Amino acid sequence: xxxxxxxVIHVNQHVIRRNSKEGVTEPPITVKRGKxxxxxDHVDIVVDxxxxxxxxxxxxxxxxxxxxxxxxxxxxxxAAVTPRQM
Numbered sequence: 001x002x003x004x005x006x007x008v009i010h011v012n013q014h015v016i017r018r019n020s021k022e023g024v025t026e027p028p029i030t031v032k033r034g035k036x037x038x039x040x041d042h043v044d045i046v047v048d049x050x051x052x053x054x055x056x057x058x059x060x061x062x063x064x065x066x067x068x069x070x071x072x073x074x075x076x077x078x079a080a081v082t083p084r085q086m
Contacts, residue, residue, distance in 0.1 A: 005034030009043055009055055011069050019059060020068075028057055028069065 008031075015028035027039045041057040054072045062068045 008032040009045075011055070011057075016057075016059075016068055025059070029055055 010030045010032060012028045012030060015026050018024065019026055019028065025041075027041045029040050029043055031038045031040065031043055043055040044051045045053040045055070051074065053074075055069065056072055057069045059068045063070060
């Protein structure tokens with residue numbers, strides 16, 4: 001049985017800083033699947049055809065805390081936080 005490639009969502013803080021400093025809009029989110037990188041400013045995480053979360057980059061309207069990138073979970077989605085053992 002072939003292994004499925006792992007998907008990693010990476011937020012590049014250097015791109016966010018450069019965008020802020022230079023006034024450009026390079027996408028800071030990278031979706032890495034196998035050897036393929038896709039650069040974007042919005043990622044929907046879909047399970048069984050339903051969006052369960054989104055990673056959003058919105059520098060023109062940051063959250064009140066100043067965050068320019070965040071994870072959104074729809075209000076009807078159950079979100080469980082499990083403490084991670086280190």
